């Protein structure tokens with residue numbers, strides 16, 4: 001029987017994922033969003049499919065889950081556990097598995113331990129699995145972890161990646177501080193409310209994958225600033241020269257056992273000559289290099305959100321992170337055919 005999914009958040013990512021879900025034989029039984037411009041509309045029309053799906057967007061997740069009893073919620077709403085807890089708790093309480101794009105959910109045990117423990121307990125109680133995936137899953141964690149597996153000794157793992165803020169919706173542009181002045185940026189950075197960097201969760205997943213012990217963690221962040229007037233598609237407005245177009249984080253984890261992990265990641269509004277990069281270098285015996293050229297991050301975010309669904313449904317209950325899931329596989333057949341049992 002086909003997998004029943006609820007699309008949670010009807011923005012840029014879930015618009016793409018909706019088509020992919022349908023093309024992989026998933027039945028979309030519900031959709032949840034927030035704004036008046038979306039609630040009450042048909043998901044097919046809102047996501048540009050050119051046909052009705054007879055799925056009306058609702059702003060009441062409890063009612064949707066009770067009525068439709070989905071196998072999974074496909075969440076693309078926000079980035080950080082402090083916000084994501086609302087959607088994940090609702091899924092867990094209803095016993096609904098959830099796969100989310102929230103970046104911190106990739107490996108949130110160190111950055112949001114209380115929230116993660118709470119969600120893990122609720123999910124274990126109701127038999128649901130909660131997992132954060134997205135572009136990071138393969139490109140920044142599992143492909144790197146596989147390359148690490150080919151080393152005899154690792155001294156350091158160093159990654160460089162960039163992505164275009166304008167591939168995503170306004171939620172992301174806001175998080176990346178696009179359109180702020182440099183002074184506003186530094187006030188945000190120095191304030192108590194700066195959430196964890198996405199790269200930190202990536203490194204936590206890599207370190208956890210090989211069972212090493214975190215000795216120290218540092219994050220440094222610099223604003224990326226427009227050199228000339230740029231147009232942000234996500235915000236639908238111009239960003240004058242001198243204003244922030246995103247930022248670059250450099251995260252570093254030193255481990256008690258020796259290997260050092262370092263990841264520089266830039267999320268900014270691109271100029272005409274920019275493209276997504278993904279490059280990793282391992283120093284040790286032997287030295288190893290991985291370079292993906294230009295990566296279509298926007299699409300590989302949604303393909304992984306969709307292709308992970310059978311793994312998440314089949315995983316044990318609780319908060320389960322991607323380095324513990326099976327290797328991500330191409331799904332040539334409808335997703336329900338990959339379910340165990």
Ligand SMILES: NC(=O)c1ccc[n+]([C@@H]2O[C@H](COP(=O)([O-])OP(=O)(O)OC[C@H]3O[C@@H](n4cnc5c(N)ncnc54)[C@H](OP(=O)(O)O)[C@@H]3O)[C@@H](O)[C@H]2O)c1
Nearest residue numbers: 009010011012013033034035077078079134135168169171
């Ligand atoms: N892991 C990854 O690789 C990856 C990649 C891309 C994006 N992301 C993350 O995924 C999130 C979504 O990205 P996007 O580009 O799709 O953003 P977006 O276009 O801004 O869409 C966000 C959607 O969430 C809805 N929403 C917000 N708060 C809600 C709430 N409390 N209840 C229900 N719906 C709510 C919004 O509803 P309304 O429009 O109705 O207000 C909107 O439909 C972002 O935080 C982004 O950072 C992760």
